[in-house]
Amino acid sequence: MATSEKIIALSELPAWRSRMRAENRRVVVTNGVFDLMHRGHATYLEQAAALGDCLLVLVNDDASVTALKGPSRPIVGQNDRAAMVAALECVGAVSVFHGPVAADALRAAAPDIYVKGGDYTVDSLNRDEFAALQACGAQIKILPLVPGCSTSNIVKKIQTPQTLFGNTGKAATLDERLAPIFGRRSVREFLPRAVEQREIAALLEAAMAAPSARAAYPAEFIVLDDPDVRKGIAEFLPNGGFLANAPLGFVVCGDLSRACHGELSYMIQDCSACVENLLIAAHLLGLGACWLGVHPNAARVENIRKFFRLPENIIPVSAVAVGWPSKNPPPRTSYNADQVHLNAW
Ligand SMILES: Cc1cc2nc3c(=O)[nH]c(=O)nc-3n(C[C@H](O)[C@H](O)[C@H](O)COP(=O)(O)O)c2cc1C
Structure with a gap:
């Protein structure tokens, strides 16, 4: 199925669900942000898909990601995040949901199996989401996350001042305006x-x-x-x-x-x-x-x-x-992005 066909508007979810039921397919549902896709996402979604016949991924909209993770997120917009998730072979359908909790979308999706990743327990699931899952009799499965794979880690790695401040490291810019600083040797x-x-x-x-x-x-x-x-x-x-x-x-x-x-x-x-x-x-x-x-x-x-x-x-x-110098050493930078820490150690 083409990636674009897998993306379903929330309003169309009930109809999609009826079709799945008519086809006798067990629907697995999970929800998440999926900002900057990595191997952890792929592994988790593959494992989730293997639990049923069709995996629906509910993707947080941009406003809810900002509310959950802060003003610098998401890095990738909701339509692109949805498209990336939909492009995975193991994913059958994707829907972008609004608001910080997925309860309404879960009610519309009525999963046979609901999958959550990481250190959640059934007790620590959001209460509204839990109630929606109970109402449709969904089985709840918690899958472990792949260690060392996280979007936050990737963000930390790529948001060095080198990228943020446009400095290219050792072969640095030697900004002309600061010539006396770099020229002092x-x-x-x-x-x-x-x-x-x-x-x-x-x-x-x-x-x-x-x-x-x-x-x-x-x-x-x-x-x-x-x-x-x-x-x-x-x-x-x-x-x-x-x-x-x-x-x-x-x-x-x-x-x-x-x-x-x-x-x-x-x-x-x-x-x-x-x-x-x-x-x-x-x-x-x-x-x-x-x-x-x-x-x-x-x-x-x-x-x-x-x-x-x-x-x-x-x-x-x-x-x-x-x-008076008998020879002038050339201007030099000692800039090292590894020695710069952005807002945190
Ligand atoms: C606290 C301090 C002590 C230093 N002592 C000496 C020294 O005794 N002899 C010397 O030739 N250079 C000395 N230097 C200069 C450093 O070797 C020099 O700054 C460093 O090699 C970097 O080279 P640059 O100044 O050309 O950028 C000293 C620098 C500092 C900050």
Whole structure:
């Protein structure tokens, strides 16, 4: 039978039922949403069909799916969902029903056997539907669902930000409007050219423009324009030896006594925001820079503390090497859709 011929208007159900009765066919009925058909649906419907001679599937209309599953559902409209169900060989007829419960449609369909899937029990069936089934003497069968197959799982899989936000993953869009963000790369080799006072002032001002918890602004900046000082600090940084060859450097410290609630974590976060601002500002000025890790390495913190004879409350957090880049690493995205979670973990 053609798929379209299997789709029956609710008003035609009683006539269809009479025909089935006249043909002496045992009618099996089930109802459901069938949004994004998957193997679980096919297996379940095949098992249901095997219980009688003709399987009628009552498909929820779109409004009831939205009411049951939320505003993002259904993904596939009722006519298409009905057509997909009807296209299965094991399905004899399909009818779209209205409202959250199928009681009226069940009364019209008068099943010999009613099938429900999943963790339902006879007791947990909707009471109106149960009454309709009892009235026509239907036998009720609960079939197990195929584990791991669910429309909700498919939706979770395909509704990644990659598809939702049009980002194509690693080969990402590098949106031109955000060029300074993607263009900021760690620069570790510099031209032998001084960084002028004007640039230094601009970098400091940019760093201090960073957000700060409770506007506490606990960051302090030690400017390293003396080559000997840069060399001295570089010796404490096993991964930052190139600071000695950079024309400029900074040590960013935090004043714990000024941090939000006196919390080390807030202080580190505030200082880190300053460092990131400084790095982006350097890139915007045509300079290159690299973040050099200090905190929480105890030896680096202690050595820098001693070197500058820092007061007890001043904690070195990071260093930064700055200069005119001898080569510019290309803009890059690190976008990874696997690290993005949409409204849920
Ligand atoms: C907390 C922190 C500490 C870092 N420490 C160092 C360091 O000691 N030496 C270094 O060469 N790069 C350091 N980096 C830079 C990272 O290696 C760099 O950001 C990362 O490899 C990504 O490359 P990109 O900055 O070019 O995007 C540090 C970055 C951060 C955020």
